[in-house]
Amino acid sequence: MIIVEEVQNEKQKKEFLEFPRRLYQRDKNYIRPLDKDIEAIFNPEKNKFFRNGECQRFLFKNKKNETVGKVAVFVNKLYTQKQPTGGIGFFDCINDQETANFIFDYCKQWLKARGMEAMDGPINFGERDKFWGLLIEGFIEPLYGMNYNFPYYVDLFENYGFKIYFEQLCFSRPVFGEVSRVFTLMHQKHKRNPAISALPMKKNNLEKFARDFTEIYNKAWAAHGEGKQMEEMKVLKMFKTMKPIINEHISWFIYENEKPIAMWMNLPDLNQWFKYLNGKFGPIEKLKFLWYKKFRKNEKMVGLVFGVIPEWQKKGIDGYMIWEGTQHLRKHTDFTMTELQWIGDFNPKMIKIAENLDTTVTRKLATYRYLFDRNKTFERHPVL
CATH class of the missing domain: 3.40.630.30 (Gcn5-related N-acetyltransferase (GNAT))
Known part of the structure; x- marks a missing residue:
């Protein structure tokens, strides 16, 4: 049995921030984001995206009242896609597919109730320059504002049915x-x-x-x-x-x-x-x-x-x-090292520029998409 709690009070907000610290405590590459950066995203007075959208955070707990997962789920009217598409982000979960499926199902129902037909994740309720994408290659220390996750997260997303909408390529070169x-x-x-x-x-x-x-x-x-x-x-x-x-x-x-x-x-x-x-x-x-x-x-x-x-x-x-x-x-x-902010694989002109700078791809993230209508044809991000 999984208990769902909407994040509303200070204790729940603290748990939303502290759960990843416990989850990643033995991972030497994990760098905890600043609490103030996370909290600002969920503050309507600081995040302009609340003007055209809605966002809620949830904690997921087992019968022992231990947190086993968390997520933010949101709709943004300015996020125009081929079909009405919502977002999920700030996802963290134990290595258990059933728990992840429960979280994804909960997000799907929340978004369906608001007229959405698909969900992208993990993305930010904000601009693409921060907290966007799932790390799929290059599990090294994240840059500031960059998502980091365990390798098993890829299986959690893909086993549920998410498909890669676009890859985010990070290019580096030694100084x-x-x-x-x-x-x-x-x-x-x-x-x-x-x-x-x-x-x-x-x-x-x-x-x-x-x-x-x-x-x-x-x-x-x-x-x-x-x-x-x-x-x-x-x-x-x-x-x-x-x-x-x-x-x-x-x-x-x-x-x-x-x-x-x-x-x-x-x-x-x-x-x-x-x-x-x-x-x-x-x-x-x-x-x-x-x-x-x-x-x-x-x-x-x-x-x-x-x-x-x-x-x-x-x-x-x-x-x-x-x-x-x-x-x-x-x-x-x-x-000794410089790394470029990620470039979407849908942007070959930008990728060519990065390659011309004598760089190599050192990590990849992915923006995943899940279509609620499982019979609908999945399409990747169009090439620019």
Whole structure:
């Protein structure tokens, strides 16, 4: 017998956060997400997706009142799919198919009652940049904001009937790895051009870099795949939020006569510091974070955005930027590895760009889909 509890009071909220800690306590690669990051997702005052959606969390307990699973289930009117599709996320479960099936069945009925015909998971009740997908390959320490799970979760999902809607590919390369000869040749070529210059991002001039970022992004990515136009003020706000963790040696902008033409944005992987805080970020943990940030080497950086405006694409300016930035960060930082944020397998253009950066796939996640009508033909995410 499984008992279902909707998460409503503080005790239940705490259990929703603590259950994964107990479940993964012997897994050396598990890094507990910050409690505040999880709780913000389920706070209507902090998560704008509540304006167009509904979300509930549930705990699942055995007859001994021990938690054996948890999940969040939600609908989002802006999540437009071929059929009305809801989502499940923040799924954790013991290694037991019957328990997982009970949880999935419960989610299915909850979504059916709200007019849904399918469910995707594990996904976020929010943007795709955090807590999206099930880890299926590369069971190593997760990046900040990235889902992590046991390998047996794949069986729990697939045995129930979920199918992969799209794969999420994470590309990495060692900072001190050999750089493509093409990149070094392009660097030599553009280095001779006095109109071309490279600048690392500086904290004391965020207004300029927010303006330049917005211009490059909107030209390079807005019409590329599922890109959206960005507003300069929103970018500036984002940069100011990021300011405490910006490393001035690892984000680069390229200019032609002061006109921004390319950018390569990176941040330190915060999990390399957060993994010592056990999910907490109160006053004491903030002091610990500052101490670790100052004295504990962080050897992993995360590639956020790489973009070149259309008129400079396929001219080798990316090679110039990568070699210019790499030479600098090798001298001035402790980073030994860079990993790009995931790219969907439905986006071959982006994958080609990642491959051209001399990267290799080091982990994969998957967004699964389950159609309630089992006779309906399953279709993967369309290629962009």
